[in-house]
Amino acid sequence: MSALRSASRIAGTGTLLGTTIKRVFVHPSRQRRGYGALLMHALESEALRRGIRRVDLSASLPSKRFYDRLGYATECEDYIPVGNGKRLDYYAMAKTLDAGR
Secondary structure, three states: EEEEOOOOOEEEEEEEEEEEEEEEEHHHHHHOOOOOHHHHHHHHHHHHHHOOOOEEEEEEEOOOOHHHOOOOEEEEEEEEEEOOOOOEEEEEEEEEOOOOO
């Protein structure tokens, strides 16, 4: 798990579980200030440190553009049924990491 702190408060968090990046969250008051990109770079660096060269994640519809800008490629669009005829749409995305960055 990685966490970013700002003024002694946690600004964001995320987890690398195997090759999958999960639970990436930046506090709404800290969004659009670069914290998300810093957090993702920290998670990617940790993956490289562990010898992982390709990471994957599930992106919500609102977060897809963020991951696109970070170089993640959409592998497929899918959904999870959540009941009452509703569904949670998401994108399965992946990125090959550059060990030389």
